[in-house]
Amino acid sequence: MRLSNLADYAVVAMTAAARQPTGARFSAASLAAETRVPLPTMQKLAGKLAAAGLLVSERGARGGLQLARPAAGITLAEIVEAVDGPIALTNCTQGQRHDCALDGCCTVRPHWGAVNDALRGALADVPLTRLAQMEVPA
Numbered sequence: 001m002r003l004s005n006l007a008d009y010a011v012v013a014m015t016a017a018a019r020q021p022t023g024a025r026f027s028a029a030s031l032a033a034e035t036r037v038p039l040p041t042m043q044k045l046a047g048k049l050a051a052a053g054l055l056v057s058e059r060g061a062r063g064g065l066q067l068a069r070p071a072a073g074i075t076l077a078e079i080v081e082a083v084d085g086p087i088a089l090t091n092c093t094q095g096q097r098h099d100c101a102l103d104g105c106c107t108v109r110p111h112w113g114a115v116n117d118a119l120r121g122a123l124a125d126v127p128l129t130r131l132a133q134m135e136v137p138a
Contacts, residue, residue, distance in 0.1 A: 018132035025064030052082030
């Protein structure tokens with residue numbers, strides 16, 4: 001599995017947001033400067049992350065961005081899904097049309113749901129606070 005560039009940048013952005021003082025407001029521009037993610041990309045991410053309920057965005061003189069809830073309650077799975085959609089290794093588990101030549105005879109397809117659940121569970125076990133640590137735990 002490989003994250004999209006946008007999901008990778010979202011994780012970087014949310015990690016930087018988690019390092020802000022509790023309750024602090026910050027701007028997309030300040031996150032872009034800190035992370036070196038281009039500002040237009042950061043603005044796009046802020047919108048997606050706010051729509052997913054991970055960031056709160058307020059306009060005005062006292063406005064800005066802030067985490068929607070404590071960083072310990074936000075997971076890597078939520079961040080990835082906010083940008084890339086549901087976590088799935090194959091298209092056939094998403095109920096969408098796909099062009100797999102084995103569609104009518106695949107014996108593995110019934111098992112992909114369990115694999116996807118395990119992968120999502122592993123990402124859901126990683127809280128944002130862990131990613132925001134400056135030192136890597138041993």
